[in-house]
Amino acid sequence: xxxxxxxxxxxxxxxxPEDRAVLDGLGRQHVRHVAARQDIEGxxxxxxxxxxxxxxxxxxxxxxxxxxxAIVALLLPGDLCDPFVFRRAHMDHAxxxxxxxxxxxxxxxxLGDAIxxxxxxxxxxxxxxxxxxxxxxxWIASVGRRSAIERLAHLFCELHxxxxxxxxxxxxxxxxxxxxxDLADALGQTSVHINRTLKELRISGLVALRSRRLxxxxxxxxxxxxxxxxxxxxxx
Amino acid sequence: xxxxxxxxxxxxxxxxPEDRAVLDGLGRQHVRHVAARQDIEGxxxxxxxxxxxxxxxxxxxxxxxxxxxAIVALLLPGDLCDPFVFRRAHMDHAxxxxxxxxxxxxxxxxLGDAIxxxxxxxxxxxxxxxxxxxxxxxWIASVGRRSAIERLAHLFCELHxxxxxxxxxxxxxxxxxxxxxDLADALGQTSVHINRTLKELRISGLVALRSRRLxxxxxxxxxxxxxxxxxxxxxx
DNA sequence: ACGACGACTTAACACAGGTTGGCGCACGTT
DNA sequence: AACGTGCGCCAACCTGTGTTAAGTCGTCGT
Numbered sequence: 001x002x003x004x005x006x007x008x009x010x011x012x013x014x015x016x017p018e019d020r021a022v023l024d025g026l027g028r029q030h031v032r033h034v035a036a037r038q039d040i041e042g043x044x045x046x047x048x049x050x051x052x053x054x055x056x057x058x059x060x061x062x063x064x065x066x067x068x069x070a071i072v073a074l075l076l077p078g079d080l081c082d083p084f085v086f087r088r089a090h091m092d093h094a095x096x097x098x099x100x101x102x103x104x105x106x107x108x109x110x111l112g113d114a115i116x117x118x119x120x121x122x123x124x125x126x127x128x129x130x131x132x133x134x135x136x137x138x139w140i141a142s143v144g145r146r147s148a149i150e151r152l153a154h155l156f157c158e159l160h161x162x163x164x165x166x167x168x169x170x171x172x173x174x175x176x177x178x179x180x181x182d183l184a185d186a187l188g189q190t191s192v193h194i195n196r197t198l199k200e201l202r203i204s205g206l207v208a209l210r211s212r213r214l215x216x217x218x219x220x221x222x223x224x225x226x227x228x229x230x231x232x233x234x235x236x
Numbered sequence: 237x238x239x240x241x242x243x244x245x246x247x248x249x250x251x252x253p254e255d256r257a258v259l260d261g262l263g264r265q266h267v268r269h270v271a272a273r274q275d276i277e278g279x280x281x282x283x284x285x286x287x288x289x290x291x292x293x294x295x296x297x298x299x300x301x302x303x304x305x306a307i308v309a310l311l312l313p314g315d316l317c318d319p320f321v322f323r324r325a326h327m328d329h330a331x332x333x334x335x336x337x338x339x340x341x342x343x344x345x346x347l348g349d350a351i352x353x354x355x356x357x358x359x360x361x362x363x364x365x366x367x368x369x370x371x372x373x374x375w376i377a378s379v380g381r382r383s384a385i386e387r388l389a390h391l392f393c394e395l396h397x398x399x400x401x402x403x404x405x406x407x408x409x410x411x412x413x414x415x416x417x418d419l420a421d422a423l424g425q426t427s428v429h430i431n432r433t434l435k436e437l438r439i440s441g442l443v444a445l446r447s448r449r450l451x452x453x454x455x456x457x458x459x460x461x462x463x464x465x466x467x468x469x470x471x472x
Numbered sequence: 473a474c475g476a477c478g479a480c481t482t483a484a485c486a487c488a489g490g491t492t493g494g495c496g497c498a499c500g501t502t
Numbered sequence: 503a504a505c506g507t508g509c510g511c512c513a514a515c516c517t518g519t520g521t522t523a524a525g526t527c528g529t530c531g532t
Contacts, residue, residue, distance in 0.1 A: 062377045064463055070377035089366050092468035093373060130325050136372040137329060141298045141306035143379040144424030148519070179479065188380030190520055195481060211528090227300055232328035384489070415509065429489055431511060 004078030056101030153226030240314030292337030389462030
């Protein structure tokens, strides 16, 4: 069974069997479990390795001195925590597990070795980086100019696409293992208001959320409500 | 006189004279002027070149169907509009001139040629990319979890650092050639509220803003007010 | 079956920030 | 000098979202 990373990368470019094997190998070594609400990487650290999420959800977040938390990105299975490690950058944020998570530790030169002589691998890693920064931009636009209900609708559309890409969406229903306070910190709101907004989406027949699974009842309606345009994810 | 791009890059790594010359050369060809409020790159285009800002301010923005505009990044002299062109990505946003702007058009392979055989150049371009994504993260956190006055204070601190880095800050005063509606779209607020907030910062003696120039009267106070931690800009 | 715990839900109230609209200044044009 | 225009500034009012504080529900361990 291939890991979700390979499945995602194949969406970017056509991979030869050896390319696939190399990428798959990255996710098979140094597998580690992290409990929910534990940090995978602290806010002040100088990480020497990167992590590949194999299972569970994590997030990139910034914690303010007074306790406020801003989640600046959600990390799903198949996502690479920090493709830049080999530049030995200092962390300006933390990476935390939202659910219990399994990750593979990857040393910087393993990534370098994987790329060397394999243009397709390099290409798909680049494309992945492009998609990630496009996602960042979309989040800034979302928090800056979308209303509460638009934001939530937009996020659900985004997650649907991202999870489908790694084979984790079952048609129109997807896992949604995070709490409402988590969603609030990701969308720049309070959990109470997330709850209100969720109710509104439910009443208008766009989604259903039960026992940590989200079902999209009306994808077109949801996309319209969230001003969602799938183009930005660069799925060539 | 060196262009601002070179000055910024030198902050990342030590450059040999030939490295400097190569970077400087990038800003000397195909110089073009763009009038204020004109697009440098449209929202639907497939850009074949990148642009280096030599003078004036521009922004990366997304326009919503109903007219709302979200500015997701400010581009200052020395900033590269899109270092990724060589991956032929589709634009998911536009780049617009906020003031009148002079740019240099750069072809994808010119960048490639500049890097080839010059590890220092490659290194500083990487570092620049890291700093840019760190900036994106900080903006998400800002719009998501900072109050109006914190956001504005934080932005002013950021601009002070970024402009100083390219030699455009005159001690504690810096050019601020954008209108209040522009600031509003960058910070996810209305121009009226920007105005209120500006007044508050002025009254508390933190800044003064007159004839398109901002003077920071109390940098420590401003940093504290905006929860500003300069570490994220990765100025090694 | 019971209690405990965590997460969800709701209601009442408060307030930060949005909306609308008007005034004035600086500057460029004629 | 008169006029137009773009921008800063301000006040009155309004509303979306935050705050606080109770519940309620589901799950798990005993």
